[in-house]
Amino acid sequence: MEVDASAMLKQRVAAVLNTSSGGCDETSAAKMRAILDRAGLHHATITAAPADKIEAALDEAVAAGGVLVVLGGDGTVMTAAEKCGSGGVVLIPLPGGTMNMLPKALYGCNNWEKALSDALADPEVRTVSGGKAGERLFYCVAILGTPTLWADVREALRRLDLVAAMQRSVTAIRRSRGNRLSYVLGDSLKGSAEAVAVICPMVSRVLAEDERTLEAAALDPVAASGVLRLALHAMLDDWRNDPSVERAKVKTATVTGHGRVPVILDGETVRMGRSVTISFQPIAFRAIAPAPRI
Numbered sequence: 001m002e003v004d005a006s007a008m009l010k011q012r013v014a015a016v017l018n019t020s021s022g023g024c025d026e027t028s029a030a031k032m033r034a035i036l037d038r039a040g041l042h043h044a045t046i047t048a049a050p051a052d053k054i055e056a057a058l059d060e061a062v063a064a065g066g067v068l069v070v071l072g073g074d075g076t077v078m079t080a081a082e083k084c085g086s087g088g089v090v091l092i093p094l095p096g097g098t099m100n101m102l103p104k105a106l107y108g109c110n111n112w113e114k115a116l117s118d119a120l121a122d123p124e125v126r127t128v129s130g131g132k133a134g135e136r137l138f139y140c141v142a143i144l145g146t147p148t149l150w151a152d153v154r155e156a157l158r159r160l161d162l163v164a165a166m167q168r169s170v171t172a173i174r175r176s177r178g179n180r181l182s183y184v185l186g187d188s189l190k191g192s193a194e195a196v197a198v199i200c201p202m203v204s205r206v207l208a209e210d211e212r213t214l215e216a217a218a219l220d221p222v223a224a225s226g227v228l229r230l231a232l233h234a235m236l237d238d239w240r241n242d243p244s245v246e247r248a249k250v251k252t253a254t255v256t257g258h259g260r261v262p263v264i265l266d267g268e269t270v271r272m273g274r275s276v277t278i279s280f281q282p283i284a285f286r287a288i289a290p291a292p293r294i
Contacts, residue, residue: 005123005288008090012066013044016058016080020051021073023096023112028071031113039120044069055079062089067288071112073097074267081128082137086283092119093287099267101140105202106289124291130200130284131214133276138265139284140203144255144276145181145195145219145262181257185216186250193220193246196255198278207249214280216253218246253278 015032017024029048036044049057054076061068062083069092070080077093081102084091094112095103106126107115130139182192199215201207207215255261256275263272 003090003125003286005090005125008067008125009039009041009120009123009288012064013041013069014061014064014066015044015046015069015071016054016061017046017048018051018054018070018072018076018096019048020054021071021076021096022098023073023100024048024071032069032071032116035113035116035120039117041120051076058083065089067092069116070094071096074099074101077102078138078266078268081139081285084285086285090125090286090288092116097267101203101266105140106287118290119288122291123288126287126289128202128284128287129212130202130281131198131278132281133198133263133265133270133278134272136265136270137281137284138200140200140266142198142266142278143195143264144197145193145257181255181261183218183256184254185218185246185248186252189216189218189246189248189250191218191220191246193218195219196253198250198253211249212280212282213249213251214253214278216248216250216278220246251280 013036015036017028017032019028029046032046036042036046047057047061054072058068058070058080065088067090068080068084070077071094072080074097076096077100080093081091083089093103093106094115095107095110096112103112103115107118110118128139130137131142132138133142180192180194181196182190183196184190185196195218197217197219199207199217201211201213204215207213254275254277258274260274261272261276263270263276
C-alpha cells in the first residue's frame with residue numbers, strides 16, 4: 001500500500017540530534033528548526049542529546065510514532081533505522097558523522113541541511129531493504145575479513161598518498177596471514193578467500209533498488225601485487241572487474257574463520273563470532289527521500 005509522505009509529515013515529526021557527533025554543533029538545532037518551519041512543520045519537536053542519552057531519546061521518539069529525523073554518525077543512524085524497523089515510524093537519516101553511508105545512499109553527498117530541505121520539498125516514502133548479520137542489521141554493505149584492517153590504507157588513498165598506502169597495504173597483509181575465510185554464497189558458490197563483501201540493493205551497481213536479493217563477492221588477491229591491483233580497480237573503475245573476485249546474487253551467505261571474523265557493517269566495526277550468517281531482509285525500514293525526477 002502506497003504511503004503518503006506529505007500526510008505523515010503533517011501528523012507528527014520528532015527530530016533527534018546527537019550532539020557528540022562531529023557533524024552536530026551548538027547551531028544545529030536552530031538550523032534544523034528553521035528548515036522545519038520553512039517546510040510548514042511548526043509542530044515538529046527537536047531533542048538534542050549527547051551520546052550517552054541518544055538511545056533513550058530515540059526510544060521516546062519511536063514510541064510516539066510518525067516521522068523520525070536523526071542527525072548523527074553512522075552508529076546513531078543505524079540504531080535509529082533498526083528501532084524504526086518495518087513498523088509505522090518513517091526515518092529521515094541525516095549525515096552527521098565521518099562515513100555517512102546510509103544518508104549518502106539516500107541523499108547523495110549533500111550536507112545534512114540540503115538533504116533535509118530536499119526531502120521535505122518533494123517527499124516520498126521509500127522502502128529500504130537490507131541484510132542481517134547474526135542479530136545485527138545493515139543497509140549498505142557488510143565487509144568481512146582482511147579489508148576491515150585497511151582503514152589506514154583507505155585514508156591514505158583518499159589523500160592520494162600512494163607511498164603511505166603501499167606501506168600500509170603490506171602491514172595489513174602481514175596482519176591478515178592465516179586468517180582466510182571459508183564462504184558459502186547462496187546455493188552454488190563455495191570456497192575460501194581473504195575477504196567477503198555483501199552489498200545491499202540500495203548501493204549496489206548491479207542490483208536494481210527493488211531487487212529482492214543481495215550481491216555477495218569473495219575477494220582473494222593471493223599476493224601483495226594482487227592487493228594493489230584490486231585497490232587500483234576500486235579507485236579507477238570497479239573492483240568487480242578484478243580477476244580475484246567471485247560474485248553471486250544471494251539470499252544468504254555464510255562466512256567462517258579460524259577465529260572471530262572481523263566485520264564492518266555500514267562503516268561500524270562489530271564483534272562477531274567464528275561463523276557469521278547473513279540473510280536478506282526485504283523490508284528493513286522505511287525512509288523519506290526526495291521523489292525521483294522523471
